[in-house]
Amino acid sequence: xxxxxxxxxxxxxxxxxxxxxxxxxxxxxxxxxxxxxxxxxxxxxxxxxxxxxxxxxxxxxxxxxxxxxxxxxxxxxxxxxxxxxxxxxxxxxxxxxxxxxxxxxxxxxxxxxxxxxxxxxxxxxxxxxxxxxxxxxxxxxxxxxxxxxxxxxxxxxxxxxxxxxxxxxxxxxxxxxxxxxxxxxxxxxxxxxxxxxxxxxxxxxxxxxxxxxxxxxxxxxxxxxxxxxxxxxxxxxxxxxxxxxxxxxxxxxxx
Numbered sequence: 248x249x250x251x252x253x254x255x256x257x258x259x260x261x262x263x264x265x266x267x268x269x270x271x272x273x274x275x276x277x278x279x280x281x282x283x284x285x286x287x288x289x290x291x292x293x294x295x296x297x298x299x300x301x302x303x304x305x306x307x308x309x310x311x312x313x314x315x316x317x318x319x320x321x322x323x324x325x326x327x328x329x330x331x332x333x334x335x336x337x338x339x340x341x342x343x344x345x346x347x348x349x350x351x352x353x354x355x356x357x358x359x360x361x362x363x364x365x366x367x368x369x370x371x372x373x374x375x376x377x378x379x380x381x382x383x384x385x386x387x388x389x390x391x392x393x394x395x396x397x398x399x400x401x402x403x404x405x406x407x408x409x410x411x412x413x414x415x416x417x418x419x420x421x422x423x424x425x426x427x428x429x430x431x432x433x434x435x436x437x438x439x440x441x442x443x444x445x446x447x448x449x450x451x452x453x454x455x456x457x458x459x460x461x462x463x464x465x466x467x468x469x470x471x472x473x474x475x476x477x478x479x480x481x482x483x484x485x486x487x488x489x490x491x492x493x494x495x496x497x498x499x500x501x502x
Contacts, residue, residue: 248370248378250335250392252285252313253418256459256479260284263470264315266463266485270295272306274486279310286312287482290319290329291340297328301369304333315394321347326354331368336394338421338461343403345410352416355395357386360416394418396461399449400426408449412456419459419479420449437469450477 264285307314367374400423453460464470
């Protein structure tokens with residue numbers, strides 16, 4: 248059980264991904280040919296849940312692209328089930344407090360870090376893969392190779408970012424620029440000094456705690472700026488918007 252995305256980031260690579268909103272296993276197979284490092288199955292805003300997600304994860308495994316899941320809410324079932332079916336990492340929206348972050352660790356990580364419910368799920372071959380033959384090794388490998396990434400998109404998360412990132416079991420942060428600027432009272436004002444200061448604060452806290460820093464970007468230019476600033480991973484747009492824009496560009500080229 249190896250998380251290729253985590254290995255790349257640990258080796259200093261800057262990684263790129265996108266959000267899956269179209270909900271197609273064939274679309275995921277296509278993403279595997281693009282050179283992207285990861286994609287995020289969006290259960291928060293996308294029209295699918297656990298039943299569909301397991302098929303997406305299997306398609307990702309065949310396509311050799313790392314699948315993450317943005318869960319729909321902060322709850323034990325959302326955390327537990329997505330890990331059990333094979334998500335390599337979880338993005339958790341709307342985190343407001345250190346207490347919520349601690350609960351996420353409790354649900355997502357096996358002992359001794361957390362209290363994740365024991366189950367030999369499909370990532371372990373239902374207990375048949377070598378790393379799962381010894382329980383201590385199974386716990387250690389599962390904890391190490393699955394990423395737990397709360398989102399920083401609320402003032403609660405931003406105001407407590409240093410304490411959240413200091414928690415054992417939290418592997419990094421995913422910044423949601425639109426919701427964060429809305430929470431700050433400066434909707435979509437990405438050049439505002441207070442927003443740039445917030446980004447610097449989160450990046451600094453990630454570096455000091457040796458945690459990964461993810462961010463969403465609406466376009467290629469902004470993504471490059473984030474990469475240059477030191478972010479480990481950038482999710483650029485979503486598959487639906489890339490699909491539409493590609494065909495718009497094609498059509499417009501004939502007009």
